[in-house]
Amino acid sequence: MLPPRAGAAPIPCRMPESSPSTRAAAAERPAGLGRRTDAMLGSLLLLVGLYHPLLAAWTAFRLGAGLDMMVPAMAAAHLLLCLLCLIEHRAGRSLHAAVVFLAGELLLLVLAYGYWGLAAQLRVQLVQLVPVLLVAAVLGRRPLAWTAAWLCGLMALGGWVDAASGLFRTDRVLHATSDLAVSAFGTVMTAWLLHHSVTGLRESLQEAHQRSQELARKRDELQVEMQARERSRDQLVHAMKMDNVGRLASGIAHDFNHLLALIQGYVAKARRSEGEILQAALQGADSATRRASAVSRRLLDFSRLEPGRPQLLDAAATLAAMAPTLQQVFDDRVHCEVETGDVQRLIHFDPAQLESILLSLAVNASQAMPDGGRFTLRLQPPDTDGRVVLQLQDTGKGMSETVRARCLEPFFTTKPVGQGTGLGLAVTASLVEAAGGAVQVHSRPGEGTRIDLQLPSRPLAA
Secondary structure, eight states: OOOTTTTOOOOOSOOOTTSHHHHHHGGGOOSOOOHHHHHHHHHHHHHHHHHHHHHHHHHHHHHGGGOOTHHHHHHHHHHHHHHHHHHHHHTTOHHHHHHHHHHHHHHHHHHHHHHHOSGGGGGGHHHHHHHHHHHHHHHOHHHHHHHHHHHHHHHHHHHHHHHHHTTTOHHHHHHHHHHHHHHHHHHHHHHHHHHHHHHHHHHHHHHHHHHHHHHHHHHHHHHHHHHHHHHHHHHHHHHHHHHHHHHHHHHHHHHHHHHHHHHHHHHHHHHHOOTHHHHHHHHHHHHHHHHHHHHHHHHHHHHOOOOOOOEEEEHHHHHHHHHHHHHHHSOTTEEEEEEOTTOOEEEEEOHHHHHHHHHHHHHHHHHHOTTOEEEEEEEEOOOTTSEEEEEEEEOSOOOOHHHHHHTTSTTOOOSOTTSOOSOHHHHHHHHHHHTTOEEEEEEOTTSOEEEEEEEEEEEOOO
């Protein structure tokens, strides 16, 4: 009785360098096995290394003293080969380990088929062939073809051994030929299936990689576009600030003239006075100087091109502090009011941007009331969502429904060429929305305009 499974072994690795197929596949070997293939190779080496000693022990238990000594010799050879390849694999040389393992397994298969023949291998042939062909398919089409041809040659060698052991009797020759045909057909079919399966997986992975790169490129383009839009918005905000600074220049100069005259009066009084009167005059001059410095610093901060720096602001106190500045926008025919009521809420907004928004809307209201009227900045209590409303209302000409529907669009303006950019309301809406709020415009021809700036708020701490 021929010992079954004596030469059986799963062969998971690449073509050996000593075989003819290795030279043909050398150019097609990948630079690395990849993370998943590398993990599969390590597990396969461990399984094959355990399989052969266990199989030899089971065969020895069954046959006892009649055990062919070739069985433990082959098991020891497989075990040593697996240990060597595992050492190479753990050292990070997985490709080299795969090639060495495949070369050793193919040589051991030559010994097994030449010693025991084809019939003894039929029961474990599936375990022998599938790992070999799988690893060859991973290497590429040409290594797979050479591996399949090599295995068919081994089967032919085993068939010759089977036929020769029966002195080439007709029945033994026919039996060996039948085994050879079935085994060769199974090998070729398995190789064909593995080739198309692995090729399909490679194409799918390549397509997925290309899509990933395309998505990454789109993401980078989107980030660049978003950064460009942020820069454009910052530039528009700065342009709006500078436009408002120009409109406020005359009012600021008027305030400075008053402050400088006040300082000059206190200094003149100090020259003519002594004692407590002198100290009071100097103190008044110092106070007036501080007020003039605050006005200039406020103007410089307002006109500076810097990114927004939101901070918590007392809504009522901020609007009340804006009242003198807003009054400078209107002439004596317009009555300007700032009503804060008893609202005690905090808003999160950049103070310079808030001043820019209120000044821009006040300028629009002033231009809508050439014959005078009333402008009101009112702070409404928070609604159920905790939003306060900064309500700006004028008694000007108002807007038609068509103009009102488009007033928040960038570059839309009804002013003559050179008198408006159409960016004031658009930038206002952008800044308010960036703060988590919303802008609503209510207007009718002849009934004035009301603009509601809805901003998230929180209670003012006691």
